[in-house]
Amino acid sequence: MGGDVGAKVAIAGAAKALVRHPDISYLLYGRKEEIEPLLAGYPKLKENAQVIDCEVAVSMDEKPSQALRRGRNVSSMWRAIEAVRDQDSDVAVSAGNTGALMAMAMFCLKTMPEIDRPAIAGIWPTINGESIVLDIGATIGADAKQLLDFALMGGAMARALFEVKKPSVGLLNVGVEEVKGVEEVKKAGQMLREADIDNMEYAGFVEGSDLGRGTVDVFVVEGFTGNIALKTAEGTALQIAGYLRSAMSRTWMSKLGYLFARNAFRMLRDKLDPRKVNGGVFLGLNGIVIKSHGGTDAEGYASAIEVAYDMVHNSLQAKIQHDLNEYHARNHSPRGPEAAEAV
Amino acid sequence: MGGDVGAKVAIAGAAKALVRHPDISYLLYGRKEEIEPLLAGYPKLKENAQVIDCEVAVSMDEKPSQALRRGRNVSSMWRAIEAVRDQDSDVAVSAGNTGALMAMAMFCLKTMPEIDRPAIAGIWPTINGESIVLDIGATIGADAKQLLDFALMGGAMARALFEVKKPSVGLLNVGVEEVKGVEEVKKAGQMLREADIDNMEYAGFVEGSDLGRGTVDVFVVEGFTGNIALKTAEGTALQIAGYLRSAMSRTWMSKLGYLFARNAFRMLRDKLDPRKVNGGVFLGLNGIVIKSHGGTDAEGYASAIEVAYDMVHNSLQAKIQHDLNEYHARNHSPRGPEAAEAV
Structure with missing residues (x-):
């Protein structure tokens, strides 16, 4: 029911994703009288989908606490997440209210035992292909231990998404040395170096300009900065x-040039198409939830579903759990020796 | 002496800026035997410049504390700043080590009495023209009172640079409501609303995506995020x-298109030319210091000098002092009533 347009985009997106991945089956949570007429236009989807009627839909401008009060147990958003908890579905996808989705996901699924705070991981198009950036806005002001968790979870996601064995992970930092306030970033760097994790290549500090270059597979940053960096790039x-x-429409010469180079411009538009990299992945919960951009269309929604598909097929949760276990087995205290000292 | 190339770029840049502003006169701090041969190539500059021989040059990779120990009183960087303190010059410009420049500027000039921490303000090219963004990396993790100071100083700078009477000022924030950790941003917003400053239009919260649009004249953000946003955009x-x-070099059709649209591409390159908006302004000190990009060329260095020129000609320091006085006259306690409550 979520997103700027609502069920129409979600249904059309689900149909598109189904064409590419015929093994998907859907549980569609929302208002039955709104969904069923839409489904009529997609016979293949209708065959592979079950509609679960929900009386409440969380609105885009509801505060998370309000959405939780009003929508717990009854809203389409809650029930889609609950299906993940109850293992009725492998993953939940929503284009709805981000804050509400995160609040409900945390409340319903709970964070994994080793994880203090969840993160939202985004897929960032780079000159090299794609990188993962987290946190892009789940929580603000992560400490060193939380940044380390983000690095572990982002590394696991890179292995699931890019199928690399040992993804490179960098910590976003500012170039200037000896600046107060980056202690947590430095401490996280030290912890990552000392942890020497098998499944990850810790690449040290990276800067904002490295994002577009894709110098590492995973960029780790606290959520306020990550969110602003993402939106700045957009x-x-x-x-x-x-x-x-x-510039191209200023003179007849440039217009003519545009005509000749039309395919090149189409390629560029394709590269910059935000629908291609739609789908924020909630990490650190006991189940996977994917947030689609609220303003996306069917193509973008299908991308978010495909991210969800990849995460399930490549066992994201198991990979995260494996890496957390490995890290904690090597670093005796549950928070790692360095963090324990710091406490 | 600073920057990736050194005196050569600074001298050539000074000569360029002098052509456009013949009323500039220079004090050139550095190694005389390096500067004087360079000056020989610019007779007009030589006439309007005095070379002050300095035995020490701060290197680009020195830590600020180390630079301060080694270069205090004797380095070209220190002495250029000292000339501002002693009113031998109106403004100092350097392409040297940012951390060292800030440390020396703070040590030598001191922060203004009302200001806790300085900021670096950058000029950001937008679809609407230009905006000011601060802090882009002087200090990390500003509290509400410091964000308010940044807003006041950025507003004064906008009046000096853009010659608008009542610049609009926004606080960078993340879209999600009720996220922990943005309390300081919210508190700063409340303080700005209540302060109702004559010279400023407080525009509320803005997001990362507003930077490119230039929706406000001044974007206020703490330094870690500001620095990463700047580098992300670059x-x-x-x-x-x-x-x-x-894309343009892929086929002969696109190459032909490129030829026809050459002027359009030149315009675009011009728009994206980082040299055009070179010059970070140190705000909140008893004197103006401008940081040029270390990797710039003569054209870029000239831009930084022209920013310095504008700041002096349009009385930046007096405007900042005026706004601070006005704010404090209205808000009795030296920190403003809201901040006092919060302490």
């Missing part, structure tokens, strides 16, 4: 696209 | 330029 892409558009 | 611009280059 804004910059739009800004440059705007410059390009106005 | 990286994204390079990434897209790379996509565009490779």
Whole structure:
């Protein structure tokens, strides 16, 4: 029911993803009288979907606490998450209210025993392909231990998504040395170096400019900065696209040039298409939840479903659990020796 | 002496800026035997410059504390700042080590009485023109009172730079409501609303995507996030330029298109030219210091000098002092009533 458009986009997206992955079966949570007429247009989807009627739909502008009060047990959002908890489904996808989705996912699924705080991991298009960036806004101001958790979970996700054996992981930091306030980032760096995790190549500190270059597979950062970096990049892409558009339409010469290079521009548009990398992955909970962009269309929604599909097929949860176990087996205290000292 | 290339770029940049602003006169701090031969190539600059021989040059990789120990009183960096303190010059410009420059500027000039911590303000190219973003890396993790100071100083800088009477000021925040950790941002927003400053239009919260759009004249953010946002935008611009280059050179059709649209691409390159917006302004000290990008060329260095020129000509320091006085006159306690409550 979520997103700026609602069920229409979700249904069309589910149909698209089904074409590419015919082994998907759907549980569709929402208002039956709204969903069923839409399903009529997609016979194949209808065959592979079960509609579960829910009386409440969380709205996009509801506060998380309010959504939780009003929608617990009864809303489509809650029930989709609950299905993951009860193992009726492998993964939940929603284009709804992010804050509410995170609040409900935490409340319903709970964080994994070793994890203090969940993260949202985004897939970032880079000049090298794609990287994972986390946290892009689940929680604010992570400490060293939480940054370490993000690194472990991001590394596991990279192994699930990119099928690399030993993903490289960097900690986002500012270039200036000796600045107060980056102690937690430095401490996390030290912990990662000392932990020497088999499944991960710790690459040290990276800067904001490394994001576009994709110098590492996984960028770790606390959520406030991660969220602003993500939106800054999106804004910059739009800004440059705007410059390009106005430059190309200024003279008849440039318009002619545009015509000749039409395919090149199509390629570029394709590269910058935000629908291609849609899907924030909630990490650190006892179950997988994927957040689609609220403003996306059917193609974008299908991408989010495909991220969900990949995460399930490549055993994301098992990979995270494995890495956490390995880390904790090597680093006796449940929080790792360095963090224990710091406490 | 600073920057990746050293005196050569600074001298060539000074000569360029002098052509555009013939009323500049320079004090050039550095190794005389290196500077004087360079000056020979610029007779007009030589006429308007005095070389002050300094035995020590701070290197680009020195730690701030080390630079301060080794370079205090004797380095070209220190002495250029000292000239501002002693009113021998109106403003200091350096392409040297940022951390060292900030440490020396703080030590030598001291922060203004009302200001806890300085900020570095950057000029951000937007679809609307230019905006000011601060802090882009002077200090990490500003509290509400410091964010308010940044807003006041950024507003004063906007009046000096853009010659608007009542610049709009926004606080960078994440979209999600009720997230822990953004209390300081919220508190700063409340303080700004209540302060009702004559010279400023407080525009509320803005997001990372607003940066490229230039929705406000001044974006306020703490330094870690500001620095990473800045570098993320730079990286994204390079990434897209790379996509565009490779798309345009793929087929003979696109190459032909490129030829026709050459002027449009030149315009675009011009828009994205980082040299055009070079110059981080140190705010909150008893004197103005401008940091040029270390990797810039003569054109970029000239831009930084021109930012310095504008700041002096448009009385930046007096404008900041005026706004601080006005704010404190209205808000009795030296920290403002809300901050006092919070302490």
